Amino acid sequence: MPKITPIEIDRYTYNIGSTIDGRSTKAYWIDTDEALERLVSVISQDDSIAIDTEFHREKTYYPRLALVQLARSNGEVVLIDPFRVRLRALSTLFEGDIEFIFHAFDQDLAILERSVGTIPRRLYDTQISAGFLGTARAGLGTLLERFLGIKLQKAARFSDWTARPLTKSQVDYACEDVVFLHSLKDAIDASLRRLGRVPWVEEELARTLDRMGKSVEPDAAWLKIKECKGLDEQSKRVARSLAAWRETTARENDIPCRYILSDLAIATISHAKPRSMEVLLNLRGVDAGKLSQKTQNEIMEAIKEGLASSKPTESPYYEGNNYPRHLTPLLQLCQAWVAAVAQREQIDSTIVSSKDDLQDLISKNEESRLKSGWRYELVGRDLVNIVTGRYGVAVDAGDALEIVPLDHRR
Known part of the structure; x- marks a missing residue:
């Protein structure tokens, strides 16, 4: 293992609570491209780095990244402000030999790929790995208490991560999400090795990444709407057309799908198959007051396309x-x-x-x-x-x- 070079970036630092060894730990705040480039140069030789993100997605289609947290094996923590720096500088680290340690990486990877332009070539997920030891999709706090006897404070979990400056409780929370991950991985791996399950974890991580790399096609968006599963074939084709239109519109405008048309509205419209605007606007779940004339016309057009389609719906074999x-x-x-x-x-x-x-x-x-x-x-x-x-x-x-x-x- 190479010697860990201290970061020693003379910018903002925070003193956070006790870490695993009982000592105070410094968290470095990075909000300039110059500081980020220097950081990348310093940590590029590390064997492993723990990583997490904080984000909001309540009002957007794509999650809005608000913070990136990194922790090194020596306990140093780095908090990166994505509003002030170009995160593509991290691509050098992601494409190298460093193993990045996540907890529940599914959402983090999608966000990082959009912000950095790529995802880590080598990665590890404590949640997936711990599942091979009997824990069912356990949260970080549950795993830390089980394997390391550590209890987390989650006071800042639902706070506004886009606000600046961050509060002391937010900094503590953000640091706790990464600072213990190296030790947690070591504890989990020790148990996995005793049971001979390390290859199982490696296979599952590869499968998970392969599955995550396949984005949902608009034509498949209707399959996520449970209210549409019992529809007849013609209604399913309308649902497919409506959901595809909604998905595409949401992506183009970066707003949640539900802001455009609710799942209930799509199911109701698909079942009724209205041929006139008057019937459409009186259906359950359709809020006429919130639909512009343009949106109303686009909905009617999607209905027509669904009714005219001869392409069978490609639903799961047994649905x-x-x-x-x-x-x-x-x-x-x-x-x-x-x-x-x-x-x-x-x-x-x-x-x-x-x-x-x-x-x-x-x-x-x-x-x-x-x-x-x-x-x-x-x-x-x-x-x-x-x-x-x-x-x-x-x-x-x-x-x-x-x-x-x-x-x-x-």
């Missing part, structure tokens, strides 16, 4: 109420087996398999996650045998579930 009733017992049996294995192995069952994963497996989808990698070794092979009738599920002498061969089906 909502369309899941065949006669397969429900098999699905429940598979869910029970996944839960039993997860409990036995002390791993988060939601990481092992989702309901969609099981439906893919039952539908004989060869791309099912349960048919490859660690999932196949842990539960996938057994589930295939259950689905194909080679094995059944029974209760053993200790009241635990076990799978047993069904000789008559061989």
